[in-house]
Amino acid sequence: MTVTSQRVVTTRSARANAHIGRHAQTIAIAVVLVVLLIFFAFSADRFATTGNLLNLLRQIAPTLVVATAMTFVISTSGIDLSVGSTVALSGSLLAIVLQHGWNPTLALVAILALGALIGFVNGWFSSYQNIPPFIVTLAMLSIMRGTALRATEGYSTPIDGDLWIVQIGQGRIAGVPVPAILAVVVALVGWLVLTRTPFGRYVIGLGSNGESLRRTGVNTRKVGLTVYVLTGLAAAVAGVLIATRLSSGSSNAGSGFELEVITAVVLGGTSLFGGRASMLGTILGALTLGVIANGLVLLHVSPFYVQIVQGGILLLAIFANSKVWAKFGAIRK
């Protein structure tokens, strides 16, 4: 059979456009990060020191761990607002059960299981019952925060500094803080899963065109549920990181944490409408937020401004995401 010449041929430039379109925001955020690094290096004395940069990595570790999981959730066009409350609950309960003399390893496993369970509840309502995840996780935000407050009666619970578990938040390996190592490993595994496994492919497919994916025989509900289990688990890890770093479990930990995580993900170029994701972008987004927070403090700017700046960045990032970068490439939305 011969081929008619009338067919529309996809050109190399179409590919270039499509790829630039997909990565435009990742490139942009990388540029912003470099500019910020240079700016703070020159304006804040102690910014560009090894000690401060390692400290910065430790500071953003909880954000990066949860942002990695959140990238999966947002890729399915979902959202998880309950992560901040889960951080508070898991940190508080960890401190409480340790005070009751639990074995630290057992306590850790129990807390992580609890996080996964919270995620399972989120996922079951969102994915199997088709209730908008925004509402489900908003309700869970309230429930978990309330549970944390009830469990602690509002007081912080100290964690004994002699327990090995404290090393998760405070330890160093070859001078590098353990939380930083953990966060980088989690992000790399997340990147691998998102881009190189069938599950990652289905996550993107679910956000892109769930009905199409369902018709190919993929259990889309299970995929939709699993991503919330990931954020629940990641939030529990973050709760453990924060509580062990501070040697104290507080029911007020992680307030506004969900906003920070979602900002990091959106800033990295992952679309809130699903289907488009960049794990590298998420890493850069989390770094950028960390650099801004850390740099502003070193410049003796009131820490209250950090929150204002963060909200402004989120709004700007969503605006850029849906209005500016969408014009690059040929991705129709």
Place this chain on the structure above:
Amino acid sequence: MTDQEAGRVDRVVMRDIRKRYGMVDALRGVTLRVGPGEVVGLVGDNAAGKSTLMKVLAGAVVPDSGEIVFDGRPVAFASPRDARELGIEMVYQDLALCDDIDVAGNLFLGREPRKAGGMMLDVRKMHADARRHLDALNIRIPLTDIPVGGLSGGQRQAVAIARAVTFGPKLLILDEPTAALAVAEVETVLELIKTVSAQGVSVILITHRLQDLFRVCDRLCVMYEGTLRADLDAQNTSLERLVSEIVAHDEGEKEGRRR
């Protein structure tokens, strides 16, 4: 129970299919047969029952009565999965592709080649297989690693059909594959239908573009208000005749079996 014709078994025979939705008689006893490698055009006005009939064949709708014989064996479908297992694939008008996933990814969505014990995608094999597959169907998409959202409408439709063909179907149902396509893109899709049927796959084509039917179809089946009004030979039928059958002008004594 099998329909023998010139010594070969029909690919599918639907006999006296009926379906009621409350007060609406969607299908009032439809009989349709399709031979191996045959391209049958299914036409009719809106609400004539084309889509319902095809959903019955694809297993998405369970009929009230009637029988389906596939490759000489009576079959009953409880779900689309049953129909797919027998080799019946339906390409829907929309909802076919994930725009953000590349061409190769869409072709193999849900059954990607894997490595490392099923843990990882075998991306290289996927692109190689996709290339081979597209070439075999004469589909001109030079790059398999661009998201399908960046393709033209005709290319997207071609990818959707190619995906259905990768399942190795015996019968392919296409619901309005050329609606909303530019002229050159329609050519792409029509050529593809010819290629697929030449490989022995039976095709049922639902379309409102009557001129397309004469290009690719062997037979034209006209539905009218839940019945099969006419079964015409595409070579010996004029466009005027076809139109009058669709709008049910009772000129002369047609074999319109209205009840």
